[in-house]
Amino acid sequence: MTINITSYAYSVDLPIPYADALERVKTALQAEGFGILTEVDVKATFKDKLNKDFHDYIILGAFNPHLAHQALKLEPDIGLLLPCNVIVRTEGEGSTVSVVDPITILSVTPNDAVNPVAEEARERLERVMLAVEAG
Numbered sequence: 001m002t003i004n005i006t007s008y009a010y011s012v013d014l015p016i017p018y019a020d021a022l023e024r025v026k027t028a029l030q031a032e033g034f035g036i037l038t039e040v041d042v043k044a045t046f047k048d049k050l051n052k053d054f055h056d057y058i059i060l061g062a063f064n065p066h067l068a069h070q071a072l073k074l075e076p077d078i079g080l081l082l083p084c085n086v087i088v089r090t091e092g093e094g095s096t097v098s099v100v101d102p103i104t105i106l107s108v109t110p111n112d113a114v115n116p117v118a119e120e121a122r123e124r125l126e127r128v129m130l131a132v133e134a135g
Contacts, residue, residue: 003129008105010126011098012133013091018056021095021132022088025060028131029086032124034062037083057089062099067121071106074113081105084125097132099125 004011014021026036038061046054061083071078084105087098102121106114 003133008101009098010101010129011096012129013094013096014132015094016135018088018090018095021097022058024132024135025086025088025097025128028128029060029062031131032128033064033066034084034124034128035065037061037063055090056095057087060086060088062086062125064121064124067117067124071114071117074117075109075111078106078109078114081108084121086128097129099129101125 002012004013014024016024029036038059040059040061042057042059043054046052062085063083068079068082071082084102085100087096089096089098102125103115103118106118106121
């Protein structure tokens with residue numbers, strides 16, 4: 001397995017079922033100080049609102065209170081860019097986990113004082129992805 005990096009996210013394909021990947025992600029996030037503020041079950045929402053079938057797909061709003069507090073003291077409107085989104089979805093016989101790159105997301109603010117917070121968030125989320133990949 002390899003962690004894939006795009007301009008705005010990190011992702012890893014896992015040879016495990018969706019439910020196992022979701023549990024692995026939640027455990028790894030908690031180990032890095034992130035709680036889950038929101039869980040958007042895309043599959044259930046599409047079925048309920050559109051009567052459309054979709055594969056397992058959840059968007060988690062991961063929130064580290066320590067980092068958020070630092071960022072909000074520096075840039076009050078940065079809350080518009082929080083929490084960090086993490087997705088877990090079925091992919092073929094396995095699953096895929098993706099996390100947003102906080103440096104990319106927080107770079108939209110002209111306040112360079114938030115850069116160290118974004119860097120720490122990225123480091124923590126990179127460790128989450130390594131833990132998810134390692135199992």
